[in-house]
Amino acid sequence: MAAPKVGTFATGLVPLPAENVDTDQIVPARYLKVIDKAGLADALFHDWRFEADGSKKSPPFVIDEPRYAGHGILVAGDNFGTGSSREHAPWALGAFGIKAILATSFADIFKSNALKNGILPIVLPAPLHATLMQIAKDDLAATVTIDLATATLTTPDGAAHHFPIDLFSQKMLLDGLDELDYIRTQGGKIEAHETSHPGTINTLQPNTPR
Amino acid sequence: MHEVTSPQAFTGLRGRGLKVRRPDRTVATADHSIPTTPRNLPIADEMAAAQVKQLEANCAEFGVPLHGWESPNQGIVHVIGPELGLTQPGATIVCGDSHTATHGAFGALAFGIGTSEVEMVLATQCLLQRKPKTYLVRVDGTLRPGVSAKDIILALIARIGVGGGTGHVFEYAGSAIRALSMEERMTICNMSIEGGARAGLVAPDETTFAYLKGRPHAPQGADWDAAVARWRTLTSDEGATYDKEIVIDANTLEPMVTYGTNPGMGLPISGTIPNPADESDPAAARALTRALEYMDLRAGDSIIGRPVNTVFIGSCTNGRISDLRLAANVLKGHTVAKGVRVMVVPGSADVKRQAEREGLDTIFRDAGADWREAGCSMCIAMNGDQLAPGEYAISTSNRNFEGRQGKGGRTFLASPLTAAATALTGVIADPRTLPGMSR
Ligand code: SF4
Numbered sequence: 001m002a003a004p005k006v007g008t009f010a011t012g013l014v015p016l017p018a019e020n021v022d023t024d025q026i027v028p029a030r031y032l033k034v035i036d037k038a039g040l041a042d043a044l045f046h047d048w049r050f051e052a053d054g055s056k057k058s059p060p061f062v063i064d065e066p067r068y069a070g071h072g073i074l075v076a077g078d079n080f081g082t083g084s085s086r087e088h089a090p091w092a093l094g095a096f097g098i099k100a101i102l103a104t105s106f107a108d109i110f111k112s113n114a115l116k117n118g119i120l121p122i123v124l125p126a127p128l129h130a131t132l133m134q135i136a137k138d139d140l141a142a143t144v145t146i147d148l149a150t151a152t153l154t155t156p157d158g159a160a161h162h163f164p165i166d167l168f169s170q171k172m173l174l175d176g177l178d179e180l181d182y183i184r185t186q187g188g189k190i191e192a193h194e195t196s197h198p199g200t201i202n203t204l205q206p207n208t209p210r
Numbered sequence: 211m212h213e214v215t216s217p218q219a220f221t222g223l224r225g226r227g228l229k230v231r232r233p234d235r236t237v238a239t240a241d242h243s244i245p246t247t248p249r250n251l252p253i254a255d256e257m258a259a260a261q262v263k264q265l266e267a268n269c270a271e272f273g274v275p276l277h278g279w280e281s282p283n284q285g286i287v288h289v290i291g292p293e294l295g296l297t298q299p300g301a302t303i304v305c306g307d308s309h310t311a312t313h314g315a316f317g318a319l320a321f322g323i324g325t326s327e328v329e330m331v332l333a334t335q336c337l338l339q340r341k342p343k344t345y346l347v348r349v350d351g352t353l354r355p356g357v358s359a360k361d362i363i364l365a366l367i368a369r370i371g372v373g374g375g376t377g378h379v380f381e382y383a384g385s386a387i388r389a390l391s392m393e394e395r396m397t398i399c400n401m402s403i404e405g406g407a408r409a410g411l412v413a414p415d416e417t418t419f420a421y422l423k424g425r426p427h428a429p430q431g432a433d434w435d436a437a438v439a440r441w442r443t444l445t446s447d448e449g450a451t452y453d454k455e456i457v458i459d460a461n462t463l464e465p466m467v468t469y470g471t472n473p474g475m476g477l478p479i480s481g482t483i484p485n486p487a488d489e490s491d492p493a494a495a496r497a498l499t500r501a502l503e504y505m506d507l508r509a510g511d512s513i514i515g516r517p518v519n520t521v522f523i524g525s526c527t528n529g530r531i532s533d534l535r536l537a538a539n540v541l542k543g544h545t546v547a548k549g550v551r552v553m554v555v556p557g558s559a560d561v562k563r564q565a566e567r568e569g570l571d572t573i574f575r576d577a578g579a580d581w582r583e584a585g586c587s588m589c590i591a592m593n594g595d596q597l598a599p600g601e602y603a604i605s606t607s608n609r610n611f612e613g614r615q616g617k618g619g620r621t622f623l624a625s626p627l628t629a630a631a632t633a634l635t636g637v638i639a640d641p642r643t644l645p646g647m648s649r
Binding site: 033117 | 214215217218221222226233234235236237242243255257258260261264275294296298301306307308310321322323324325326327329330333334335336337338340372373376377403406408426427428429430433437472474493494496497500590591592599609611612613614617618
């Protein structure tokens with residue numbers, strides 16, 4: 001898997017003013033039967049977007065509205081991504097073209113999964129979040145610029161706002177470094193730990209036959 | 211690991227030419243997408259069949275032990291780990307599944323990870339982590355008859371909300387937690403993630419050791435003694451401080467039921483459905499309005515007496531033998547309400563065998579319930595066990611998200627006792643009104 005690389009990008013906003021958007025809404029479980037990562041764009045928010053017969057809802061769900069076509073930043077409610085650990089959620093968001101999500105908080109596992117797939121989960125203070133939600137609804141031409149190197153988000157009025165990001169994730173994404181490759185450089189430490197912590201768990205060999 | 215969140219991790223390993231570093235610390239089962247119909251039938255759903263086959267091929271290629279589709283040890287990953295004695299105090303346990311928190315009941319640090327992280331662990335047995343914050347959940351007192359572990363955790367989540375524990379690990383402590391069996395502790399730790407915490411744990415004690423002793427993968431002889439001596443040290447220091455704390459009085463808890471579309475939307479069973487107009491926070495009011503619309507429930511109505519179409523007893527939250535015993539005890543000698551589908555799905559093949567040894571299957575069947583093979587089943591509705599649009603279920607599982615139990619389906623989460631009481635009447639019923647449960 002090539003590591004995602006993120007730098008600076010400017011794109012439009014899509015408003016999704018719902019709190020606690022859960023992973024079962026982001027990708028319903030019946031789309032988890034895939035054995036690869038491809039083709040999840042249609043699974044994204046599937047049951048909010050499609051009728052039972054597979055046709056798009058009318059009026060369409062917000063991400064399908066033509067006026068938001070090509071907009072890459074989702075402005076969502078608090079605790080986005082609550083629920084399961086399915087990485088299919090960021091895979092589907094990425095496949096659809098979402099590059100960043102703005103919310104007042106994120107569920108832990110979703111946040112970690114998003115970062116590993118080059119999607120920025122950006123936590124904003126409530127007033128700025130509310131302003132951007134309003135802009136997303138009212139000003140279709142508005143673009144927001146996100147610069148990962150400086151961890152700044154520039155609103156349409158030109159004001160730059162710093163956002164918090166884990167320094168390690170920031171570096172990995174900026175340089176397109178792969179986390180697994182990084183861990184593999186620590187082989188010596190892993191071996192030393194295994195030697196000093198032999199442990200009592202062996203999945204291969206039961207101690208007591210059943 | 212299980213069939214749903216592992217295939218892409220193996221593909222990653224193959225692409226990099228890597229092996230599984232510690233097959234002896236890795237274990238797999240098939241639980242999510244498999245049918246719960248008799249095991250001599252093939253898997254009808256082609257995608258599910260392909261996923262299970264892929265898991266078998268991956269495990270064979272990489273030397274990972276698999277308790278698969280036809281194994282006598284098959285079951286929900288969070289049920290078989292403890293059952294086999296693989297879940298041990300002090301271990302760090304991860305799985306591509308958010309309910310990995312279940313294993314925290316043993317004093318293990320157990321949490322769900324994404325598939326990229328599954329690949330990292332398979333390759334290196336390591337993960338990069340930031341230290342989480344700590345959150346003490348102290349439950350004091352004694353549970354009243356008819357109130358169970360599930361009600362403790364639903365009450366906690368109703369109080370702190372589904373994001374309340376974000377960034378934290380819960381430690382469950384207090385006299386009410388100490389008094390619980392391991393299976394009850396697992397029920398509580400299981401739903402830590404529904405409170406926003408990736409992990410939740412209980413310090414190991416005599417109850418933990420008694421549960422583990424003699425299990426297939428538990429240490430034996432001198433190794434056992436040494437392990438127990440080490441495990442005894444895995445408690446928080448006297449006077450330890452936490453980043454957050456909450457105290458719950460077990461004496462005052464009632465059976466809990468959720469009415470909305472996230473697990474935080476729960477209330478004591480004697481309560482009435484809240485009114486969005488009473489919410490001071492506009493976002494919460496909006497969420498509640500939407501939830502009541504989806505659930506087609508009216509503010510002010512009591513939750514008792516709401517009709518259900520289906521009763522689901524199972525899942526990694528409440529699919530263990532003690533859960534089935536509680537439900538069977540309620541159903542024994544009765545029949546379920548007319549027109550109500552009652553599905554009982556054991557959490558593992560071992561739970562199923564044990565239940566059959568005790569004759570619970572006969573009790574369920576005689577009552578008119580459906581007794582099935584082990585798996586996740588209608589907890590996640592990936593395998594064909596699902597609600598029709600608009601149907602209501604009372605479910606012992608852990609998530610009531612929109613469509614979780616089938617597109618358009620509506621879920622009330624509750625304990626096995628409440629679910630079984632509801633099965634008898636066809637409407638949500640208070641288990642405390644059952645014989646032998648007087649207040
Ligand atoms: S029973 Fe439900 S919550 Fe538990 S592992 Fe299976 S799908 Fe997940």
